[in-house]
Amino acid sequence: MTVLPKPIYQDLIAQRFGKARDSYFAAARLQQQVALDALAFLPTSNQGHLLDLGCGPGWLHPRFSDYCQRLTAVDLSLNMLEKAAELALADNYLQADAASLPLADSSIDTVFSSLMLQWCRKPSQVIAEIQRILTKQGQLVISTLVQGSLDELRQAFATLDDASHVNAFLPAELLIAQCQQLTGINWQFKQLNYPLYYDDVISLARELKALGANQVVGNKRLGLTGKNYWQQLGHAYEQHRTALGLKASYQVLFIYGQKHEQ
Numbered sequence: 001m002t003v004l005p006k007p008i009y010q011d012l013i014a015q016r017f018g019k020a021r022d023s024y025f026a027a028a029r030l031q032q033q034v035a036l037d038a039l040a041f042l043p044t045s046n047q048g049h050l051l052d053l054g055c056g057p058g059w060l061h062p063r064f065s066d067y068c069q070r071l072t073a074v075d076l077s078l079n080m081l082e083k084a085a086e087l088a089l090a091d092n093y094l095q096a097d098a099a100s101l102p103l104a105d106s107s108i109d110t111v112f113s114s115l116m117l118q119w120c121r122k123p124s125q126v127i128a129e130i131q132r133i134l135t136k137q138g139q140l141v142i143s144t145l146v147q148g149s150l151d152e153l154r155q156a157f158a159t160l161d162d163a164s165h166v167n168a169f170l171p172a173e174l175l176i177a178q179c180q181q182l183t184g185i186n187w188q189f190k191q192l193n194y195p196l197y198y199d200d201v202i203s204l205a206r207e208l209k210a211l212g213a214n215q216v217v218g219n220k221r222l223g224l225t226g227k228n229y230w231q232q233l234g235h236a237y238e239q240h241r242t243a244l245g246l247k248a249s250y251q252v253l254f255i256y257g258q259k260h261e262q
Helices: 010-019 029-037 062-068 078-085 123-133 152-157 171-179 199-213 227-240
Strands: 047-055 070-076 094-095 108-113 136-145 185-198 245-260
Touching: 029 108, 029 136, 029 185, 029 245, 047 062, 062 070, 070 078, 070 123, 078 094, 078 123, 094 227, 108 123, 123 136, 152 199, 152 227, 152 245, 171 185, 185 199, 199 227, 199 245
Parallel strands: 047 070, 047 108, 070 094, 108 136
Antiparallel strands: 136 245, 185 245
């Protein structure tokens, strides 16, 4: 396993998700559904070298045998990487920043990255890195949360104060434009909405915490305390209750394509 030093911002992200290494899988309803849908964009093949970029605890690794001959797992969090390594299904485990991968040009046949890009400070750099390491005719599949995700929660918080409690996700149009600035890849895009339902706002908050996604980096108010505050938040969220429970919407952009000769 290769470990590299990280800047402060990346270190905070790694620590947050690292704390969720043991609780992540059980809470990852959205992550599992989106990752399986993302796999549908890849042709099955037991050839080539696949990079799982942002591998998390590695729960998807048993499925990759249908898509590659060799597997490299990368994550920013050493704890997540160690959890994935317990399965011993990848040929290499590498702790690295997705925007600066210690991999050679044209060395990877397939890049798979599910719900990782939204945590990157400069997604355009990550996309450029993916293009750099892909072989000619190489395939890529990326899924990421975009603007509109968790809007119900954002609206509920807005009734209480002006603080930013929910991550600001980039507009899909901006990410699409950043991809299209990079020539050499036959870009394709698809956006889907994934609704999840909860008994109450506390259940939603607990799931986000179990995933390591419960804090906004840079927000001075990193934790919420006070029974009255949560009661007010729950009351504000009630307008989004359906027969299935409180609705939380996630907007997911799938970015996929194939590298071609320029």
